[in-house]
Amino acid sequence: MTEEARRSARETIERLESSLSRGMRVRAVAALVAGLSGTVFMAALWLGEDGALPGRTRLAFALLTAFCLAWAGYGGWLLTRRVPLFATDQVIAAWIGVAASITTTALVAAVAAQRGTGPVPALAVGGLFAVTALTLAVRAHRRRAALLRRMRELTAGPEDG
Amino acid sequence: MTDELLVVRAQLGDRAALAELVTRWHGPVWTYARRMLDAGRADDVAQEIWLAVVRGLPRLREPGRFAPWLFTIARRSVADRLRGEYAGAWEELPADDPAAGDRPALGDPAVGDEAEAVVDRAELVDALSALPVPEREILVLFYLEDLSVEDCAQVCRVPVGTVKSRLHRARRMLREHLEERGYRP
Known part of the structure; x- marks a missing residue:
């Protein structure tokens, strides 16, 4: 008698569902994007304050910035270690990142202009994030295009002989 | 597909x-x-x-x-x-016979044991479990999973020569183990 696995392939796949769920991917991307945007926003507000701030205010800024950084770290950890982001997901996530970085940059620049501190530092930092997000988006598109090309080659292979 | x-x-x-x-x-x-x-x-x-x-x-x-x-x-x-249970069992073993890596069947006469050819699967599996981890692993990958010597080397992170010598040693150990149980050519 041949020994067999107690868990069938179907059961194995079902147990993988939680890692593959759309909700998990959305949560991971949201945590990373919101964490990074929040960090930039809080840091910009903090650095844009005129004069020396009271100790409690500085502590509050530091805590809020650290809180946002923690969320960004959690999102990054999820995306690199826990949640598989396939090629199409990566394209979508990268464009969400582009949109979020541009929105955050605009928001921070507007706040800076309103305070009269000048939007240049905010635009510089936000621009860096936007360019990074754009680079990731281009890479994600290239990766997906390469996979689609390979899929067409493999699919067409047998017919072409 | x-x-x-x-x-x-x-x-x-x-x-x-x-x-x-x-x-x-x-x-x-x-x-x-x-x-x-x-x-x-x-x-x-x-x-x-x-x-x-x-x-x-x-x-x-x-x-x-x-x-x-x-x-x-x-x-x-x-x-x-x-890990812990077999501490050191996964350490790379020295390559003692890099020339011994072709794919003979487990019961190939070239290996020197025709009796292995008639051993049924359950008994073979039982004998496998008695081998040390590195030798058992290489037999499983090479024979049961049908990986090439090069792929075995990649999986085990050892040179091809080491895979060949390990295979040679594993076949010998398996043969000796089976002979101890009464399977003789």
């Missing part, structure tokens, strides 16, 4: 292709885990292996080399379970 096409489709996000890939390789992965571990742990480790495979699949750069990549992950999971 080839494994490479399934992997490419899965990497694009095709869940059906991923499910088919898991279904296709479910048996070989479990067989490897079971041959290296007891029955109680094999199922859990096989599940861990699949979780690691799914998480790492988007980063696999060579879809055509899915099998060695899969067994590299499987080996890591099994090693994690065995």
Whole structure:
């Protein structure tokens, strides 16, 4: 008698569902994007304050910035270690990142202009994030295009002989 | 449909292709885990292996080399379970006979033991379990999983010559073990 696995392939796949769920991917991307945007926003507000701030205010800024950084770290950890982001997901996530970085940059620049501190530092930092997000988006598109090309080659292979 | 096409489709996000890939390789992965571990742990480790495979699949750069990549992950999971229990069992062994690496059947007369050819699978599996981890592993990968010597070398992270010498030693140990149980040519 041949020994067999107690868990069938179907059961194995079902147990993988939680890692593959759309909700998990959305949560991971949201945590990373919101964490990074929040960090930039809080840091910009903090650095844009005129004069020396009271100790409690500085502590509050530091805590809020650290809180946002923690969320960004959690999102990054999820995306690199826990949640598989396939090629199409990566394209979508990268464009969400582009949109979020541009929105955050605009928001921070507007706040800076309103305070009269000048939007240049905010635009510089936000621009860096936007360019990074754009680079990731281009890479994600290239990766997906390469996979689609390979899929067409493999699919067409047998017919072409 | 080839494994490479399934992997490419899965990497694009095709869940059906991923499910088919898991279904296709479910048996070989479990067989490897079971041959290296007891029955109680094999199922859990096989599940861990699949979780690691799914998480790492988007980063696999060579879809055509899915099998060695899969067994590299499987080996890591099994090693994690065995660590401590067989401390040092996974250390690289010296290559003592790099020329001994062709693929004879386990009962090939060239190996010097025709009796092995008639040993049924259950008894062979039982004998396998008595071998040290490195020798057992190389026999499982080479014979049961049908990986090439080069792929075995990649999975085990040792030179090809070491795989060949380990295979030679493993076949000899298996033959001796079977002979002790009364299977003689």
